[in-house]
Amino acid sequence: MIIKTAIKNGKKIIYGKGTPAEIETLNIENDFDSVLDCLNQIRKTANKLFGNRNVIKLNKRIYGKRQAV
Amino acid sequence: MANDKQFENDYIDFIKLLNKYDVKYLVIGAYAVMYHTKIARETKEIDFWIEKSSKNAERCAKAIKEFAGGIRINPEDLLGQKEIFFIGVEPHRIDIFNNQGKMAFNEAYKNKVDAMFRDVKTYFVAKTDLLALKRYFYRKADVKDLKRLSK
Numbered sequence: 001m002i003i004k005t006a007i008k009n010g011k012k013i014i015y016g017k018g019t020p021a022e023i024e025t026l027n028i029e030n031d032f033d034s035v036l037d038c039l040n041q042i043r044k045t046a047n048k049l050f051g052n053r054n055v056i057k058l059n060k061r062i063y064g065k066r067q068a069v
Numbered sequence: 070m071a072n073d074k075q076f077e078n079d080y081i082d083f084i085k086l087l088n089k090y091d092v093k094y095l096v097i098g099a100y101a102v103m104y105h106t107k108i109a110r111e112t113k114e115i116d117f118w119i120e121k122s123s124k125n126a127e128r129c130a131k132a133i134k135e136f137a138g139g140i141r142i143n144p145e146d147l148l149g150q151k152e153i154f155f156i157g158v159e160p161h162r163i164d165i166f167n168n169q170g171k172m173a174f175n176e177a178y179k180n181k182v183d184a185m186f187r188d189v190k191t192y193f194v195a196k197t198d199l200l201a202l203k204r205y206f207y208r209k210a211d212v213k214d215l216k217r218l219s220k
Contacts, residue, residue, distance in 0.1 A: 024217070029107045033187065038109035040074055043160075046111075058079040058157040060137035068151045068166065069208075 001025075076161035077187075080115050083156075083163055084189050086132035093120035094129070095181055095194045097169065097202065099214075104184060105196045106217045114155075114162035118194070120174045121148060121167040129165065170205040172198065 001018030003026075014026075029035045087094050096104070098116030103109060119129050126144035133142050137156060147154050147167060154165040169177070180195035194202070200218050203211040 021220075024108070027108045029109065031107065032104050032184065035103045035107055035109045036077065036187065039103070039111070040077065042109060042111055057075045058161040058163065060079075060156060061139060062158050063137065063140055063142075063154070063156045065146060065149060065152045065154050068153050068168065 079157075079161065080163070081187055081189050083115075083132070083136050084186055084191050086136050087117070087129070088190060089135075090128040090132045092129045092132055093122075093125050093174070093178060094118065095174075095177060095192050096186075097166070097194045097199065098164075099210075100186075101193050101199050102214045102218065104182075104193050105199060106220075108217060110214075113159040114157075114164050116164045116166065118166045118169050118174065118177070119147065120178065123148070126167075169202055172202060172205070 001016060001022040003014060003016040003018075006013045006015065029038055084096075095101075095118045096115065097118045098114070099110060099112030100115050103112075119125055123144060126147040129147055130142050130144045133140055133154075133156065140156070142154075147165060149167070151168060156163040177194055177198045178192075180198055182193045182195055184191055184193050196218065200215065203215045203218065
């Protein structure tokens with residue numbers, strides 16, 4: 001795998017090439033807390049991109065049972 | 070950031086209550102995959118597998134009532150054949166299963182992993198059992214999870 005870094009407009013950009021499995025190794029976090037932080041960041045970005053910022057809470061008023069697949 | 074973590078705090082509150090009422094549970098699904106692989110992946114819910122017994126269902130119903138005051142729940146609601154009890158809607162939902170294919174809860178519970186979800190003690194399904202569940206269900210997402218878990 002080849003990894004390179006560059007700085008564009010003050011932002012650090014990491015790029016390179018490798019097999020999908022090699023690239024995935026870059027996504028491995030150090031611990032579960034970091035995984036949760038990363039998940040929060042993914043959701044934050046998705047909310048920003050798709051504008052569904054109102055969905056940030058678990059709606060406790062909706063509950064029930066459904067059939068398992 | 071506090072708002073962005075609201076759903077996470079809801080999950081943590083729920084786990085605290087499961088612990089408080091001594092519910093026999095295991096975190097399965099995407100959060101267990103993330104715990105074992107240390108790779109974040111988008112998910113629309115957190116999955117819990119509880120022991121299918123009236124005593125445990127009673128404890129879990131107490132936890133659910135305290136978690137969401139308005140909920141009317143009988144322990145029997147958690148014991149239905151092939152039924153999932155849920156709280157909330159996607160993308161932030163709690164799913165409670167009482168069954169996971171052919172795997173016996175007590176066997177999986179013996180192998181459970183004692184871990185921390187932020188600062189809360191949480192029981193995750195063991196990696197070997199999670200792999201077995203993923204192989205059993207083999208849905209689209211399971212295939213991807215299996216690749217990650219097998220590394």
